[in-house]
Amino acid sequence: MKKYLKHIITTLFIVSSLAVIANDDRFEKANRYYTENQYEEAIEAYEEILKSGVESSYVYYNLGNAYYRQGLLPSAILNYERALLLTPHDRDIRHNLNLAYSQITDKIEPVGEFFLARWFSNLRNNTDSDTWAIISIVSFILFLAGLLFYFFAKTILVRKLTFFLAVLAVLASGITFAFSNNQKHRLINRNRAIVFSPSVTVRSAPEAGGTELFVLHEGTRVKILQTIGHWLEVEIEDGNVGWIHASHLEVI
Template sequence: MKKFIQIIFLLTLSLSVFAQDALLDKANQHYIAGEYDQAIETYTEILNSNKESAEVYYNLGNSYYKSGQFTRAILNYERAKLLAPSDEDIQFNLDLANQHVVDAIDPLPQVFFIRWWNGVTNQLSVDQWAKVSVVSFILFLILAGLFFFTRSSLVKRLSFWAGILIIVISIFSFNFAARHKKRMTEHNFAIITQPSVTVKSSPSEGGTDLFLIHEGLKVEIKDSLGSWMQIRLSDGNQGWLLSNSIERI
């Protein structure tokens, strides 16, 4: 009975993967044929079945871009970038789509250390950093075993210093993976989806008008109150707008 259940489970899993691949092929064929609306519909169907991937978000972004829906393209390129932060094709197409954004915001300069830290973090995805952390920790355990059980003083010294280096790598890679995971789960960034939005000084229609922003702009969500969101731009300006004006990345 147990083997029968396992066979049924494996068969169901195989059919699910086959159906998913068939749906992706169908979406890609629509895209190649220039049937962008049908491609959008099919890629969205894949995402709605909880099959997220950088490839699907990237292809969906391309479909929106080809159909002239640049804001939706930016949103999906940003989602693809979360899953594959070092992918150059995603970044290139995101930069192209951002050229259609009305607002030109000059970001606040970052200190060298923070800029370097973020750059290193984005070199790998969350899964890749997690694998580096696990593998390096296993290597550390092996080196610790050598240090405690070998009789050679040279091996002891080498395993000690190599172990220190490896455990530092494990800690840093774990931290990078955690940062990526936090960014993916908290969804603290969003894209403006309304043609234009007036940002208020307080979470009410009676608040003072601070500045005007337009669709496609990326903002950081700092707080929320009812149907209002407090956002911050990359240049440091902050204010409140209605939550239906944005869509989280």
């Protein structure tokens, strides 16, 4: 129940944040800079909004667009990824992110994913964490209502129907809560990063003298597995693993 309340509070906070942004003169000024092709000024204005503590997919997305217009692909990708974390169902963000990835040096073929896992992942990304939480709560309420009707129904047919609907509702509540929790976990425990150095050698050990395994270039996304000092063990999409100094990466 506490998790449900946390999701509700987070949803209200996000809604209020969007309202603040919609009425924020700084956001309007940044958008004006962007439409007038003053991308450096737009970048500075969007960054200033983020530094003030406001986190919004709209700001990240527009900032990513401004960086893209400047030809700064790593920064564009970083902000598109951050925007996608907040609104994983947004097709415009995903389209621009894929466009930016198509222009980086490294073309890494991902490891094949079981079709059922891929289907659940796509389903989960149809909306954001807070919407899934609301659906989960509504489904649980329907489950309780179904039980109430089941116990007080006078006919066997109605009892069977309400029991079946209650089972469906509690399954839907569990699945959607799992979706919400997964997305919230990704937001809080960010374990993916973007390479910002023009090129970096991935090594076999967390030290400069480690064996050279392969080279990555700016804009490539990696998954962080563990941290030792200033070194990060990372995994790329084809399954290869190695160590990179933290100075070469920016966490999404």
